[in-house]
Amino acid sequence: MWLDLREIIEMPGRSADFSCTLSTELLDFPSVVRFLSEPEAKGTVLNTAGVLTLTGAIDAKMLCVCDRCGREFETEKHVVLDVPLAADMEDDEDPDIFPLDGDGIELDEVLETCFILDMDAKFLCREDCKGLCHTCGKDLNEGECSCGKQVDPRLAVLGQLLDIED
Ligand SMILES: [Zn+2]
Numbered sequence: 001m002w003l004d005l006r007e008i009i010e011m012p013g014r015s016a017d018f019s020c021t022l023s024t025e026l027l028d029f030p031s032v033v034r035f036l037s038e039p040e041a042k043g044t045v046l047n048t049a050g051v052l053t054l055t056g057a058i059d060a061k062m063l064c065v066c067d068r069c070g071r072e073f074e075t076e077k078h079v080v081l082d083v084p085l086a087a088d089m090e091d092d093e094d095p096d097i098f099p100l101d102g103d104g105i106e107l108d109e110v111l112e113t114c115f116i117l118d119m120d121a122k123f124l125c126r127e128d129c130k131g132l133c134h135t136c137g138k139d140l141n142e143g144e145c146s147c148g149k150q151v152d153p154r155l156a157v158l159g160q161l162l163d164i165e166d
């Protein structure tokens with residue numbers, strides 16, 4: 001969505017609201033099975049003493065795969081937006097500042113970038129997901145497997161040494 005900023009660009013104190021949905025086409029993450037609804041973005045661009053800042057939030061609902069146990073789970077994502085926009089980019093190497101495109105801004109690019117940058121590195125069905133046993137593959141959230149009961153070979157050696165001393 002194109003946001004026209006002509007009305008606020010030279011007018012400190014003025015703001016422009018926006019509200020739109022994000023296309024999920026470019027939001028491709030290995031742990032996301034699918035989006036349960038299109039991410040919704042809402043916010044405002046405010047001119048504070050000549051400096052433009054975009055604030056707001058993106059809300060999304062997704063079906064994900066747990067990185068530890070492989071189970072599918074639903075999760076909601078809330079991305080807080082607080083991005084400076086610049087009319088004249090002196091240093092266009094700064095990735096934290098988004099350049100204006102003439103007297104407006106293409107919101108999709110800004111919002112997609114913010115969403116991607118905020119994406120969790122890990123997707124867990126729950127904070128303390130126990131994952132799968134490396135040996136038998138059992139889901140340890142459902143209970144312990146018998147692999148853990150086998151004695152560690154290093155402890156077995158220690159046991160033998162103790163036996164000798166006896
Ligand atoms: Zn899990």
Ligand SMILES: [Zn+2]
Pocket residue numbers: 133134135136137138145146147148
């Ligand atoms: Zn096991």
